[in-house]
Amino acid sequence: MxxxxxxxxxxxxxxxxxxxxxxxxxxxxxxxxxxxxxxxxxxxxxxxxxxxxxxxxxxxxxxxxxxGHCHPKYVEEMKKQAEELYNCYDFVTPWRTLLAKKLVEITPDNLGKAFILTTGSETIEAAIKLARRYKSGYEIISFYGAFHGRTYGGMSVGGKMNVKKGFGPTIPGTIHVSFPYCYRCAYDKTFPDCEYWCFQALDWAVETQSTGEIAAMITEPYQGGAGSIIPPPGYLKKLENWCKEHNVLFILDEVQSSFGRTGYMFALERENLRPNLLCLGKGIGSGVPLSALVGETEIMNVLEPGSMSSTYGGNPLSARAGIVAIDIIEKExxxxxxxxxxxxxxxxxxxxxxxxxxxxxxxxxxxxxxxxxxxxxxxxxxxxxxxxxxxxxxxxxxxxxxxxxxxxxxxxxxxxxxxxxxxxxxxxxxxxxxxxxxxxx
Ligand SMILES: Cc1ncc(COP(=O)(O)O)c(C=O)c1O
Missing domain, CATH: 3.90.1150.10 (Aspartate Aminotransferase, domain 1)
Known part of the structure; x- marks a missing residue:
């Protein structure tokens, strides 16, 4: 009660x-x-x-x-795990592999592998590195107002000064373009009469700022830190298509918007998006530090042994928390x-x-x-x-x-x-x- x-x-x-x-x-x-x-x-x-x-x-x-805080089933499973195993680095555990399998099963079918990590920012760093390695390009397009974490990569693709002030220089190769904040349109236009004018601005930004070596575009499905800004219908699918046409990877940052938050398991379901890389965090562990980068197999396979891992990434306590949290979200x-x-x-x-x-x-x-x-x-x-x-x-x-x-x-x-x-x-x-x-x- x-x-x-x-x-x-x-x-x-x-x-x-x-x-x-x-x-x-x-x-x-x-x-x-x-x-x-x-x-x-x-x-x-x-x-x-x-x-x-x-x-x-x-x-x-x-x-x-x-x-919900301290869900009884979650507490019970965490207690059991606390008596079994906390950390064993990159060695394989049932929980980590089961979580990777589950994530691949519940995300779009073009995504074939899941890299289990600890924080949202860590998935952004991994996505940027992976995109650069796969594409042999280095530029990343991101958006005014975006929030992708506070580490150097995350901060650099972020679109607000409060996270970066006094910490420069940021990583080279970030191109920022405006996000459709329709309540305060940067171009003083109104949707749908604007006919997605932001795409015109995106083309100009690339034409004027890029060296022609774009690896990826990264966006949140709605901008969280910038003020819960929801793009107009159809915008994200158009963005995904723009990436395809320009041979650029589409990275979707669902660290915040996933695991039921938007009334869908993943916000991408609203427009049937198929990102090349998907960043997950927050709700995936529902309390313990847990995140994941889910990606297309061909992209994930460019990483050779030893090129990326994390001390706490996929630790059995967090991985088990992820399995239990997803189970509760589904069953309840x-x-x-x-x-x-x-x-x-x-x-x-x-x-x-x-x-x-x-x-x-x-x-x-x-x-x-x-x-x-x-x-x-x-x-x-x-x-x-x-x-x-x-x-x-x-x-x-x-x-x-x-x-x-x-x-x-x-x-x-x-x-x-x-x-x-x-x-x-x-x-x-x-x-x-x-x-x-x-x-x-
Ligand atoms: C969309 C988004 N990306 C990345 C991050 C960074 O996640 P973390 O704080 O777990 O590193 C956040 C955190 O608020 C976020 O909302």
Missing amino acids: EKAPFIKTKLPGPKSIEFIEYSEKYEPRSMSEQVPIVWKRAFGAEIEDVDGNLFIDFTSGVLVTNI NLVQNSAKVGEHMLNRFKEIQKKCKILGDVRGQGLVLGLEIVSDKKTKEPSSALTKKIINECYQKGLVLIAPIGFYGNVIRIAPPLVISQELADKGVDILEDVLMKIDK
Whole structure:
């Protein structure tokens, strides 16, 4: 029985304050600034802080715990594995091979091998290296606003300064082009009248910036960090075709969008995409560090023994977590729940948008939604100050949201675990509605 929200102390509570002080003193301030909840434990879509307050979770960590926090079946399997084996480097284990087999089975049939790794960024690095080796070219096309992680390759193909500031130079050969952010079109056009004008801009970018040695294009199916920006229908398939026509590998970064998050097992299913390389992370392990690069056999086969591996990649604990998480997603129909509850939430936010002057745009697919906060709906002036205020006030009422995202820091990201019930989701939306309407006055 869900009990959140239940707030019994002033927030943050006394124990939380103690740990926040330790964090400020002993940890770098490099991490994103979140509301001051100090997590103690979590179940399903509810979090308990160290002071015993209960919150609704609209974060899933950062879109990680797709099967819900501490799912009993997952906990049981992790306990069993903890008594058997943690690490054996590149030596073969049943769990790693079974996970690779499963990933190949559930992804598009052009993909034949899965390289099991640890973090999302690691899959991006591996994809860039592999594309360069396979194509004997070095340029990578990516997008304004893109987020592909914080390692050097990931940061370089990323399209936002906050991740790169002061860390240059980035890796050579990255070409950035605009992503279709239709609410704020870079070319002041409107879909569908624009007839996908961005492709004209893409051709110009290549014509003016490339040395003719393009290895790959990398994109997210929707841009997460840039503000849950969903491209118009048909765009991604056109992009895939563009890559084919230009003999360039198509790398799809589904680190965030996979394992039910968008109401499909993989976001690529929406347009029947067939990327040459597919990056997976976050929800694949639903808590433990686990990621995978799934690719076409011919491409994966250019790697000779010893050319790429990772100390923790495919360790038996994480690999078993992946098998169990996928099994839970399939058996408990979490993809369907994501689509159903996500649509319900989207409709509710669209209703709220009609009466709320600061809710500029509402968008979402499955259980990943973005609310774009503006000070004026006509001018679309972004307001990061109001966005922070809304997130803080929701925390005070027992709803946890991730810090603002977006080009202008004015997007509220909503991404609860996929097990969330409609009732609990509604309680969270009620809190957001109250706060939005209060601040709107
Ligand atoms: C689309 C995308 N790619 C890559 C990454 C990097 O993943 P990690 O933080 O696990 O390295 C993220 C993380 O947020 C992401 O959202």
